Amino acid sequence: MIDKVKNSFKKIYAREADFLVKAPGRINLIGEHTDYNGGLVFPAAIDKCMYFAFAKNDSKVGNVYAVDLEEKATIDLEDLQKTNSIWLNYIVGLLLEFQNKGLELNGFDCVFSSDIPMGAGMSSSAALECGFAMGMDHIIGADLGNWEMIDMSHHSNHTFMNIQGGIMDQFSSLFGKKDKCLLLNCSDRSFGYHDIDLKDYTIVLFNTNLKHEHTSSGYNNRASECKQIEELLQVHDPQIKSISEANEDMIEKIGSDWPQNLKDRANFVIAENKRVVAFSKVMKHGNVDALGELLYQSHHGLQHLYKVSCPELDLLVDLTRDIKEVLGARMMGGGFGGCTINLIKSDRVEAITQDIMSMYKDALGIDAESYLVKISEGAKVLLF
Numbered sequence: 001m002i003d004k005v006k007n008s009f010k011k012i013y014a015r016e017a018d019f020l021v022k023a024p025g026r027i028n029l030i031g032e033h034t035d036y037n038g039g040l041v042f043p044a045a046i047d048k049c050m051y052f053a054f055a056k057n058d059s060k061v062g063n064v065y066a067v068d069l070e071e072k073a074t075i076d077l078e079d080l081q082k083t084n085s086i087w088l089n090y091i092v093g094l095l096l097e098f099q100n101k102g103l104e105l106n107g108f109d110c111v112f113s114s115d116i117p118m119g120a121g122m123s124s125s126a127a128l129e130c131g132f133a134m135g136m137d138h139i140i141g142a143d144l145g146n147w148e149m150i151d152m153s154h155h156s157n158h159t160f161m162n163i164q165g166g167i168m169d170q171f172s173s174l175f176g177k178k179d180k181c182l183l184l185n186c187s188d189r190s191f192g193y194h195d196i197d198l199k200d201y202t203i204v205l206f207n208t209n210l211k212h213e214h215t216s217s218g219y220n221n222r223a224s225e226c227k228q229i230e231e232l233l234q235v236h237d238p239q240i241k242s243i244s245e246a247n248e249d250m251i252e253k254i255g256s257d258w259p260q261n262l263k264d265r266a267n268f269v270i271a272e273n274k275r276v277v278a279f280s281k282v283m284k285h286g287n288v289d290a291l292g293e294l295l296y297q298s299h300h301g302l303q304h305l306y307k308v309s310c311p312e313l314d315l316l317v318d319l320t321r322d323i324k325e326v327l328g329a330r331m332m333g334g335g336f337g338g339c340t341i342n343l344i345k346s347d348r349v350e351a352i353t354q355d356i357m358s359m360y361k362d363a364l365g366i367d368a369e370s371y372l373v374k375i376s377e378g379a380k381v382l383l384f
């Protein structure tokens with residue numbers, strides 16, 4: 001990948017790049033749709049990354065080439081505008097964030113390429129945002145910290161991209177560490193690194209191979225339902241800042257006349273936060289057998305209470321239920337497509353993966369894909 005972006009930079013711009021940036025995608029073991037609800041998440045950065053080659057130029061434009069899409073764009077840095085291209089809008093949105101901070105942009109040439117499967121729920125868009133922000137930061141020497149870059153991406157998603165997301169993906173891409181999971185409390189941003197010890201089990205991802213779009217998929221709808229819940233909770237207690245500060249009893253009492261969908265969303269978030277705590281404790285004490293049930297419970301809540309799953313994800317999870325060497329499975333990420341995350345007995349991964357892929361194909365006529373991921377370092381600048 002490194003040679004690929006270096007060579008493609010040379011081909012497009014007829015000179016060498018000054019430096020590279022590598023920004024990873026992420027998995028999330030548990031804690032789904034809790035980040036924008038002030039809750040807990042348990043993600044990790046992976047070895048599938050987006051790679052960028054950058055160099056300054058002396059003009060007032062930014063040139064970007066998306067190697068995998070074979071698309072080139074020129075951005076007028078003095079007149080940043082929304083475009084018809086989603087990947088380009090992520091970049092323009094971030095450039096606006098730099099400007100909003102009063103930072104002066106420098107002309108630049110850039111190419112990027114990725115081995116993170118697109119639309120698989122492994123956060124290729126956060127890798128694009130974090131990698132680009134880190135590259136631009138390096139070019140202008142602003143020395144932004146990780147949290148500043150997370151806030152810029154988050155703000156750009158909300159205001160420019162119309163994605164009402166949380167901070168889990170950008171956080172994982174920037175703060176990831178080799179062989180460590182990150183337990184993050186999204187309300188106060190406290191976090192810690194946890195060893196991942198799954199004994200003789202391996203993390204395997206199965207991709208439904210359906211393409212999803214946050215904006216059109218109902219993601220924003222869930223975020224706005226949760227805003228509504230927050231407001232309803234605040235009528236009773238103005239101190240409450242998010243659903244994660246409520247508990248089941250409160251929802252039963254305060255929410256007795258709420259519509260069922262709001263009760264279900266709130267109860268899911270409250271239960272999912274508890275599962276994150278339980279999961280991290282169980283993993284710490286090496287009792288891996290108990291992890292599987294937590295994954296299945298999480299999926300059940302995402303399917304029936306939060307309603308962000310889809311038949312294809314449900315099928316991939318259901319196909320694992322009778323296989324005793326699969327500890328547990330659940331949908332991962334925003335939902336409505338993307339991947340499931342599975343814990344499978346290491347010496348049975350290949351055979352079980354093949355079986356599930358062929359049962360999925362028989363049932364739906366779609367080729368699913370599987371990935372083994374390594375838990376890896378967060379984003380960084382690579383100098384020559």
Ligand code: GLA
Pocket residue numbers: 031032033034035036123165166167168169333334335
């Ligand atoms: C997407 C969003 C994250 C998070 C997850 C669901 O990946 O980008 O912020 O909300 O969905 O947990």
